Amino acid sequence: MHTLESDAQLAEPTRMSTSTTPRPAFGTVLADHMAVASFANGRWSNFDLRPVGPIEIHPAAHVLHYASTCFEGFKAYRWPDGSVRVFRMDKHVERMRQSARLLVLPEPDAKQLGEMILAVIDRVRGQVPEPPGALYLRPLLYGTMPNIGAASAPSNEATLIVLASPVWDYFAGGAKPLRIYVEDQKHRTADHLGMVKTGGNYAAAMGPTLAARDQFKVDQVLFCPGGSVQETGAANFLLIREGHILTRSLDSTFLHGVTRDSLLTMARDMGFQIEERLFDVQEMLQWVRDGEAALSGTAAVLAGVGTLVHRGQEHRVGSGGIGPVTQRLRSALVAIQNGEAPDRYGWTRKV
């Protein structure tokens, strides 16, 4: 395995550090092989599997100047029978292709990208941790056309890489309710690019997130520009109560999370009323008086929110702990991912 020591300090402040056997922070260890393909002269090359390591890039490459890049993030799990299963790979491949289209990057071929992912998982299958750990997959696409005068011209060359990273228990040391700052002025990203998983969106959220952490000791920022609730820097936002979920309807302003989609699909089948529509900060503050709130995403699946900080005032969410409905929904999805409950949706694929 390959440890990224210099990157360790860039990782999210970890919620796993109090475990008796400390594990490396999320994203700081890479599996030892990656798949690489390149696009030139209008076509994709075959991919090759190679040891993880530095890759040459021209200093005039489009991505370094004009941020032509997107990525994906999802997981493969080790099941009780020892097999390895990847969760909703096709959905992530499609989201990556959509990101590429919206950024006017060469679009990966769905079949080839799927083969690259499966080849990497197969090559490093011995490095897939037992649950609650998993193998995190990180496809990455960037424009390599060497031209520093291409601010408004797309890159006609690109590199596509699939990295893998063993990750351990996100909640080692115990899950803690999150403290979230409600930002009702600043935007996380340009409204037409929120649905694209591109580095620039994370760069835009970084400053406001660090400032709120510093000032209000929060974990994350919930972006609600103009008072309309969107999402945090790296997760979708759901309001939850018994039999009812309210979350923002899909539009271009935020990332269409695969975990969000999975939770909504599952909850609907469990008899929940699912409301997908716009809602504002005032309605959210009203809801959390006796309701629950949670963040959804691949890394943590569903993380309970305990406190919202809005304009310097603290609002306790329900009892201030992780809500019981949140815990039940999380357990139900994790059980499917880990092979402890039947997958009647066809979301898991044996590698």
Ligand SMILES: Cc1ncc(COP(=O)(O)O)c(C=O)c1O
């Ligand atoms: C901005 C943003 N929103 C939402 C999500 C959740 O998406 P998913 O459930 O597909 O992991 C992520 C993380 O992956 C993200 O970075």
